[in-house]
Amino acid sequence: MATHDIRVTVNGTAYDAQVESRLLLVHLLRDQLRLTGTHIGCDTTHCGACTVLLDGQPVKSCTVLAVQADGRQISTVEGLEKDGKLHPLQEGFWEKHGLQCGYCTPGMLMTTCALLTRSKNPSEAEIREAISGNLCRCTGYNNIVKAVQFAAERLGKEA
């Protein structure tokens, strides 16, 4: 099978990789770069566990080929914490019990990270709409909504 040499920047670090044409971005992250914080839940773009930011946009990395990420910036859950300080969303999920098993959490964090970039003070309905492509089977979404509201408030104060 044909391979390609690509360069991706993940959480600010550049990586060179040789990948098969069919390799998915999520497998590049998990298996080649050993960034296992990004999870796989369904392989079919429904559950959102694998959500990462590609040039700032949330994408389901099980439906992006690694070659499509060539030359681009990727942000994953591992990059949210900066200088030993948790991102307000991480604080919010922790403070408001926005996770139980923790499996959907990285995808939820990246999706809501993008949400809070485009909307500073989202309503409950906006939050629910934004995460409607991310499945959580544990929380009933109740406390995820509260976690995002907490983070929005925290970010508002910091701004």
Add this chain to the structure above:
Amino acid sequence: MATATVERLIGKAVRRREDLRFITGRGTFTDDVKLPGTHHAAFVRSSLAHGRIVNIDASRAMAHSGVRAVFTGKDLADGGVNPIPVGWLLPGLKTPDFRAIAVDRVRHVGEAVAVVVAETAAIARDAAELVQVDYEELPVVVDAVAALRPGAPQVHASAPDNRSFHWEIGDRARTESALRGAAKVVRTRLINQRLIANAIEPRASLASYHPGTDELTLWVTSQNPHVHRLIMGAFVLGLPEHSFRVIAPDVGGAFGSKIFIYPEEVAVAWLARKLGVPVKWTAQRSESFVTDMQGRDHVSEVEMGFDAGGKLAGLRVKTVANLGAYLSLFAPCVPTYLYGTLLNGLYDIPAIHCEVDGVFTNTVPVDAYRGAGRPEACYVLERTMDIASRELGLDPAELRKRNLISKERFPFQTQVALTYDSGNYAPALARALQMVDYERFRAEQTEARKKGRYLGLGLSCYIEACGLAPSQVVGSLGAQAGLYESATVRVHPTGKVTVLTGSHSHGQGHETTFSQLVADTLGIPMTDVDIVHGDTGRIPFGMGTYGSRSGAVGGTAIHMSLQKIIDKGRALAAHLLEAAPDDVEFKAGRFSVKGSPDRGKTLAEVSLAAYLAHKMPAGHEPGLEMTSFYDPSNFTFPFGTHIAVVEVDVETGRTALLRYVAVDDVGNVINPMIVDGQLHGGIAQGVAQALWEWASYDEAGQLTTGSLMDYGVPRADQLPSFETDRTVTPSPVNPLGVKGAGEAGTIASTPAVANAVIDALSPFGITHLDLPLSPQRVWKAVQAARGGERR
């Protein structure tokens, strides 16, 4: 010396200790474990629901670059792999062989026919597609009621009429007589549709064999690693426990579906030994749909009798339970001892009789899914109570009030074997009605109907049973295991504490709640406590987490070990302080002489002395470590009332859940934040059963809802925020007074929502619809009703 004030942690919403690793992407789920040289397994799966395997040609797969081996069911059987056993036996139970890989016949779509091992997962999957399997098609039966009919296709030759068991509970004659004498008998046929747990983490296993030590290590998505070790080791693979280690690391949700011993886990463990390389398999979601044990699938004929005053006179239930193609580990107990025994509900019912037929079909096996039998029982009771309230012309809240067991009658002996530990049911119902403002809602509902808006309210009063026990009783009922829990508390020489618990956390937050318990009891900071779970190599024994048992059973085992630590510590401290043990008290992490608080030793000082062993009291060994096995004297019985408020758009059939009010009594609460979270998740799953979820098979046995596009796992924009409150009735069963909260939400919510939708549709004369109440089903019913009006 002033006693340090230690803040009490039990009862506080302490944020979870485990969260830091999850929010930073540092969790370790099974698929995250990477071992050098790992090979990957892919399974060839049956595309037919029923067929005879005529030939398997793996030559093209074997020739594929990167493929290490291909094995069939015969290879595994010849290699000493035994069938997966059944963990709960009923009288006369038919237990056909359940093999990891089919040997000569396939009985459901998705059953493994062969396994390919290759250098990468992608190569293994490519090669699996190259394995050519020839089948002779056999007739298929998917519906359990149809499977019982004469002439139905036979799933197993050893189970005539496809019946695995017939089971009864209660008093047949008394119930017959009660129903004959009743002023009114309400009759209904209820279908509790099949569901799929759909934990977001797919099942996975990784096995590694070390020839030097002859040890096999299995990382697996399990709720009960010791149960996996015992059953896989002793029964399936013939491996002794001391050379078989099972690790269930972080597990991404389970809801019952990760209790069982699965074919793929057996195969992977066998392959790692056979091939001498680590072997991994991680399910794709499409595989999860056709291989994870499924839930529910009952058809019940219900007769509920009332006297002239609206008091329950008797209840008779005949249920056909679809077990799927094979008996999964605990399949026989779910539609029997976890179902029939819960049909007393919260009500005073003078006579009950229930009979259940467990039936094989050409579908994925059925076993415990969140609630496991209890949601089915609650649905039978609460749906029928609502139907009865309409037939009796009584308000549904009033009918329930009239029939609740009064608080004076506890412990309450039910008509179906159980003894309820404690309860005070009326306040939870009253509080839920108050929260939803029942009277005002009825007025609003009337007004809305005038404007063509269809609002509905549904009640559900539920009982839950947690921590199946005691072991002697469950053993006499057929359990092939004890249902106690073990815990070791190890106080290190510096006073830091490691707890080894047999419970397993896959979202429940044990590392936090158990730490709260330990920190409070020993008067030390939570950061000085480490909770270890999920590794048979570190934890002596355990029965795991299911049936909402971890707090009541696992927590109590820890409590018992803590008490033993304090007792030994007191003896040591007394010796060191030259005081009588009875004169030494333990408070806030310090042993001191009563009346002379200055004369004391901290837990750390006593622990150090125990490990130095320079000055031990007579009769005491060095060290400070205690193990307990706690076997409860009874279940615990949480309860409560849930109320759903919906609006149905009769033009589209779509139901919007407007409000959801839940008042639960789970006994004493260690961490209210975590308990609320458990309730929220349970409610979402039960709401989804009422409105969206259905594992639906066509006549050929193909799952027609086999992806997350087709199967309605709820999304955030389909649900409101839930409103929760609590009453607290401690359990007398355990010293913590806790009951359990893991399944309550799922049990209560399905009938609450179903009742609300039917209430909304009542102006159309609609009295019942089967679940899920999808837009299509509701729209059709409304259309039919309107057509009826026009005629």
